Amino acid sequence: MVKRSSGELLLSIVVDRSSARSITTQVYTAIRQLITSGALSAGKKLPSSRTLARELDISRTTSMAVFERLTAEGLIVSRTGSGTYVSDQAEAGKPDQPLVLPAKGLVSAKLADIIADASPRFFQRLSHPKRPRAFVTGLPDYDAFPLAVWARLTAKHWREPRDQILGYPDANGHPQLRLAIAEHLRANRGLSCDPEQIFIVTGAQQAFDLIGRVLLNPGDPVWFEDPGAIGARNSLIACGARMIPVPVDDEGMCVKSGMKLAPDFRLAFVTPSHQHPTGVEMSLARRHELLAAANQAGAWIIEDDYDGEFRYDSRPLPTLKSADSDGRVIYVGTFSKTMFPALRLGFYIAPAPLIPIFQRISGAFLQGVPSSIQAVLAAFIEEGHFATHLRRMREIYMERHTAFHEAASQHLEGLLHIDRSIAGFHVVGKFTSPTMDEDSIVAEAEAAGLVVFPIRRFAIERERVQPGLILGVSAIDERAIAGGVKILGQILQAHHP
Known part of the structure; x- marks a missing residue:
């Protein structure tokens, strides 16, 4: 806490040392908000950079950097032999109080005809998880990018x-x-x-x-x-x-x-x-x-x-x-x-x-x-570099497609009909039994930590598309592919007649 200094109370500023934001940014933002909100009005004297550093347990260099940023923005001014004060410009730059009218009910959101239709x-x-996992599709291998x-x-x-x-x-x-x-x-x-x-x-x-x-x-x-x-x-x-x-x-x-x-x-x-x-x-x-x-x-x-x-x-x-x-x-x-x-x-x-x-x-x-x-x-x-990157990614993705098909031959045989994939980021597997339900399987896979997408999700006329799953293999390594295929096989087996 910054205590009363030279008769002025700056208010409490909390420094979060685990935050991704720098300490300089945290302190600068806090003081700036106090000034722009009016809590520190024009003419108020601030503690010296030395006092601020001591009270917040930060370095003198950090406190001086904060004051420099506030000075550059015109929010504070230094007066030789007197100290540092909130500037008159800060008062002039404060926004006026907004005009608040009594509510008259919900606003009607009338859309343009073309969007309404x-x-x-x-x-x-399709949504993607923050971290790639089996079997998210459409994502490249982040780790391989130079x-x-x-x-x-x-x-x-x-x-x-x-x-x-x-x-x-x-x-x-x-x-x-x-x-x-x-x-x-x-x-x-x-x-x-x-x-x-x-x-x-x-x-x-x-x-x-x-x-x-x-x-x-x-x-x-x-x-x-x-x-x-x-x-x-x-x-x-x-x-x-x-x-x-x-x-x-x-x-x-x-x-x-x-x-x-x-x-x-x-x-x-x-x-x-x-x-x-x-x-x-x-x-x-x-x-x-x-x-x-x-x-x-x-x-x-x-x-x-x-x-x-x-x-x-x-x-x-x-x-x-x-x-x-x-x-x-x-x-x-x-x-x-x-x-x-x-x-x-x-x-x-x-x-x-x-x-x-x-x-x-x-x-x-x-x-x-x-x-x-x-x-x-x-x-x-x-x-x-682009051509080199593409050649490398083709090699990586080919290995991952191969790993998927090897694992599928052990765990998905008789459950999904899978053509050998020779391109792209994903593999298509169609259910071998018409009684297998896409939505239920997708939900169970999600609960088990997998991301799978039903083929029919992409269709306008769903009834004429054979049900099955889209399985991405590009964003995960061979070990994750093998583990994911094994779990998926167990889920599909439970739904297979």
Whole structure:
């Protein structure tokens, strides 16, 4: 406690030495709050930095740093030979008392028509635990990311001239990063594009939202894989799309079914390299069918290449966009899977006719992704660290897929039908008995410390999708995989007839 000093009472300040916040920040925040709240009014004398240090049992250096911060903010002033006082500026800067009116009942939350109509059709996206565990899906291996390299590149960026690092970012994306992405895609994904076609966004989700708002009118039919990606579905529904659930078979989206359901479709959403969530690869014949259908209808295609970099039996497959000679495909990529989710950075590639409109949209109301993140990522790619990281992750994930299948052969045989996985972050297991209940099994798995997702959760028309589980294997090591498979086998055995 700070006791009365020079006739003034500062109030009690508690220093929590176990807190993640520094002691300097704690003391500064406490005194600042006393001043701004009026508890210490203008003209009040403060104890000396020496007295403050002694009473709070902190170092003199810390107390002086606190006073320096408060002085820099204009909240206190030092008078030579007299001491330190709360400044008049602190009084002038205090907010006025808010005007409080008597309550007149609950406020009506009237929504815009398009959102009011969309809300009942939204489906909650998958949640992830703070710490990866069996069998959370969609997460990379955090421990394998080269943080030291990333930190070095970050420090190097912040040593650049201030006019290059502190200004507003280009709303379309950092030129260096757009060029680096174009060169990477050309070399690794068989996709040739100009850097000006690439637009940097805060993740794939923002790309889906922008594309939908630019290309869709309320009620426009959109072919959507069923089952399919929940986040993308929600984005397009929020744009007013009329979702057309198109079934998925062993060759990907069933284009003939789509033509029967909505031949006048405006947009199609597909994950051709590794269908989400079933994991199937869209065949070449089916790709040609889809491109022909879009050209015939004058429609656009969103290609979501969320984990196309991760194929384990050969090089990653060419993209759908690389076969698009008519400029119908809008390619969307993300660094959440190849790097880490907190990066919040993705991109999309616009066909030539759409470049001017997306440039106008970006310049009109998008603030752009922070330039520092983009510059560091550009350097990460250009110096070869990205390619090295991808090669290493493919090796790690391949080993984890192998470990899963070995454990499954011991504990899940006869309980789940599991095709050998050769790509992506997860494995799909379908129940061998129709009496096994997805919801009950998911709940019991959660109680046992596992995270599993039902296949039908991703479906619009649930009844036509064979029930089963989505099991992520990328974020956990081989030991956790083996232990999780054993526990899951016990749970499934209890539900198997």
